[in-house]
Amino acid sequence: MLDGSIYRGAEAEISVHSLSLQDNQYSKSQIWLENGPSGQLNSIQAGWAVHPRLYGDSVTRFTIYWTGDGYGKTGCYNTQCPGFIVLSQNPRIGSQFSGSSIYGKTSLYFTLQIFQDVSSGNWGLKLGNEVIGYWPKELFTELNKGASLVRYGGNTFMSTNEISPPMGNAHFPVADFLKTAHFKNVLIIDSNYKRVYVEDKKIRRYADIFECFRVTYWGYSKSSGVSFSFGGPGGKCGV
Numbered sequence: 001m002l003d004g005s006i007y008r009g010a011e012a013e014i015s016v017h018s019l020s021l022q023d024n025q026y027s028k029s030q031i032w033l034e035n036g037p038s039g040q041l042n043s044i045q046a047g048w049a050v051h052p053r054l055y056g057d058s059v060t061r062f063t064i065y066w067t068g069d070g071y072g073k074t075g076c077y078n079t080q081c082p083g084f085i086v087l088s089q090n091p092r093i094g095s096q097f098s099g100s101s102i103y104g105k106t107s108l109y110f111t112l113q114i115f116q117d118v119s120s121g122n123w124g125l126k127l128g129n130e131v132i133g134y135w136p137k138e139l140f141t142e143l144n145k146g147a148s149l150v151r152y153g154g155n156t157f158m159s160t161n162e163i164s165p166p167m168g169n170a171h172f173p174v175a176d177f178l179k180t181a182h183f184k185n186v187l188i189i190d191s192n193y194k195r196v197y198v199e200d201k202k203i204r205r206y207a208d209i210f211e212c213f214r215v216t217y218w219g220y221s222k223s224s225g226v227s228f229s230f231g232g233p234g235g236k237c238g239v
Contacts, residue, residue, distance in 0.1 A: 005202070006146035007033065009115030009123075009189030015182050016108045017169040018100040019050045021058050024159035026051040027167055028063070029181060032151040033114055033123070036142030041070035044123055044135060044143065046112055048097070050165075059096045062110075064125065068139050083139055084125075088132040103169065104178050111185075116146060118193050146191065152183050153215065153230050164212055168231020173216040177229070185225035197226045212237035 010031050019027055030047025049063035054077055066083055067075030078094045079086065086093070101107045113126040121137040121144060137144050154167040168181025177184075186198050200219060205228075207215045213232035220226050 006148060006191045007150050007188055008118075008146055008191065008193050009033070009113060009195075010147075010150045010152070011111070011113040011115075011126075011185070011187040011189070011195065012152055012183040013109045013111050013185045014047060015101050015169075015177070016048055016060060016097050016099070016110060017181055018060055019058065019166055019170060021050050021052055021165045022158075022163075023052045025157060025163075025165035026053065027154065027156045027165045029154045029168060030063070031112060031114060032149070033143070033147035034151070035140075035145060035148045036070075039070045039072070040142060041067065042140040042143040043067050043071075043075075044114055044147075046114055046125060048110075055094070060100060061094055061096050062092050062127070064093055066135055066139065068141065074139070084133055084135055086133040088130055091132040092127060093132070101169065101178075101181075103171070104176075107177055109184075113187075115189055116143075116193075150188060152186055152228070154181070154213075156213075156234060162236070164209075164234035164237045166232065166234040167213050168229075170231065170233050172214050172232050173229030175216075175218070175229075177224070177227075180229040181231040182227060182229040184227040186227060187225070209237040211235075 028049040032045050034043045036042045045065040048060050065077050099108050115124050123135040124131050156165045156167050173180045187195050188198050207213045212234050215230040217228045
């Protein structure tokens, strides 16, 4: 999590994992860019989600979301409402991935970038090497000034207070990337519109329920850039 400055975008390679969830749960791994107070929060989100209520299955799918008023009357998932403008003939929004990481054997990634265009002020979405669309600046009030908060990682939801779904690959973070959900080559687009690695001193690590979810920051390496691992099995968290 980064706050306290103005950012014009964020980027990372995100590992993809399969999970089995109940209808009243979801689990996400994504990037958030946000600005504004809670009641007027502007938020752009993109990554993968397992969301049975949204999709009708437990398939891992590329998923985006936006709100311009703190989840009040504006915003939606994917293209369920007017807002996100699709440019690509194959945008893959709401589509399942071609595969998934296999624990201890292989890691599958996708590269995601959200960026504010220096000329138009719109917020673009780049998947791999292709800009697949954008959120027009007119959707937002606070994000037009840039993002004051950037988050990388996962979150989960359950409609009751009983069992939390897993996050990431359902395992606690470890150093072996074949056995953990992770982000690598974590980059920020700074106030001068330059892509730079996230600085250690500006990062705040956060996992709200330690017995269910954890995060480990690895810093910079030549092989993975700036990286971290996260996730956990969920369960009866905080009970």
